[in-house]
Amino acid sequence: MKWENRYWGDRTPPKTKAEFFNAVTTPNPTGDGEVATIRLYGPIDSYSGWFGVSTSDIGEVLDQLPSTVERIVLRINSPGGEVAEAVAILNMLRAHKATVTAVVDGLAASAASVIAAGCDETVMSPGTQMMIHSPWSFALGNASELRKTAGVLDSFESTLIEIYTGKAGEKEWAELLAEETWLNSQAAVELGLADRIAVIPDAGETATPGGDLDADLDDVEDSTTLRVASTIPTPVASASGTPTGKETAVAFSDDQLNTMRASLGLTDDADETAILSAVAARPTPQLPDGVVTIDASALDDLRTQAQAGVEARKQQKREERDRYIDNAISRGKFAAARRDNFVKLYDADPEGTRAVIDELAENTIPVDEAGFDADGETVAAADDAAVAAFAARMGFTNGAR
Structure with missing residues (x-):
């Protein structure tokens, strides 16, 4: 395609x-x-x-x-x-x-x-x-x-x-x-x-x-960190009655109870009430050094401002790209008709595109309308060579599609 x-x-x-x-x-x-x-x-x-x-x-x-x-x-x-x-x-x-x-x-x-x-x-x-x-x-x-x-x-x-x-x-x-x-x-x-x-x-x-x-x-640094969704069993209530929609009691297995007793330092005969009491008596976890809490509305404001900053930076990059490419055209490095091609290449690889354009000789393409030779192919040939050279840099030469 x-x-x-x-x-x-x-x-x-x-x-x-x-x-x-x-x-x-x-x-x-x-x-x-x-x-x-x-x-x-x-x-x-x-x-x-x-x-x-x-x-x-x-x-x-x-x-x-x-x-x-x-x-x-x-x-x-x-x-x-x-x-x-x-x-x-x-x-x-x-x-x-x-x-x-x-x-x-x-x-x-x-x-x-x-x-x-x-x-x-x-x-x-x-x-x-x-x-x-x-x-x-x-x-x-x-x-x-x-x-x-x-x-x-x-x-x-x-x-x-x-x-x-x-x-x-x-x-x-x-x-x-x-x-x-x-x-x-x-x-x-x-x-x-x-x-x-x-x-x-x-x-x-x-x-x-x-x-x-x-x-x-x-x-995401590694955008392939995908996880497969698994079917999660529905919890089973430990007592009969009508659910309130606010809480659900879950029956623990003997292995789970023994694990909790060992973790809390309780005896083997400690029942669920004793386990809950021991959990409630444990000290409130403290945030690690350097970690702070923030109001949800303040966090939303920060996110909004950060997004605005990201959009502003993107606009700056677009303007920088346009200035660079328009300057190259004005210096006769390639024809204005090829501007969109180089914009796409620049968006895909700014540094690589700059390197290719910097290597092009100035005044290769005349900047006035007399830039075509008798066959009308000089401009297209020069630009096609530039695009082909960049395609090779991008590794497209052997990628069968």
Whole structure:
């Protein structure tokens, strides 16, 4: 898929990873074990973070699934992404002991179709789409290097054909991929890349003990610290009666009572009343040095002011970017027609973009309207070379997509 389908560039990135990737486990309706629902709603990308869902994201979720999970429902709405990353995700799912059902909720395009077609069962929700196409990549270099890149793409395409053939059998896959074939739900079933059309009930809301899916990705150093939600049993009341809605009595086990007695230094025959009395008599915990309490309204004011400061800093950075790029244009480093391209590159990597622009010679592009040669290609060629050079710095040369 093209860049505009990714969570960067002109699109505003999501604030939290949970907006496009999370997981929840629920009891299996058949009564055997549990069902884990994983929602893959976004691009497939090794960068992780808000760039997309990576192998490490999926691996972390699978590692934390309870041993009672017997079935995984992978809900997909993805424009695709990196081929190798998608194949790795598929193989991790295949290696898990649970059976895996892929449910296409909206779109399974490009690399996402590889994951959908490779699962134990593939279900197309009504009105959904699947798209398959030949892999593509960036390349920069001489004729020999470009031919090598073409060979790599051919190798990736053979991988796609192997997976599609394993699902649907022998077809004219090379032709279908070259044409960029779009399939609605019925066509996907008829081609054999999906097994049926159905509405698969969702697992419901996600609870996340031990982790916070709503944490702002800008404030999380490792944005892949995702936790799987587990089913929490309902507490059992220790006495009969009508719940008041204010409190719930929970029956402690003998092991829990013995642990509390030992912790409080009580005798083995101490009853619950004695335990509660001992707890009440314990000194009030003191805040550690350097930790203070703050009024909730004051905290809200601080957060509001901090957010305003963040927005102001973002505006400063945008203005700084615009001044730098406009100055480069005025000095004839590249054409004004390429301004938006360099703005996107700058937003993705300010330091790298500055380094590339600083290396461009001044007055390469005349600043008046006479800057085109007789063929009208001098400006575009120079700017294309600059964009290609920066793409190489960003590591796009061998990333088949």
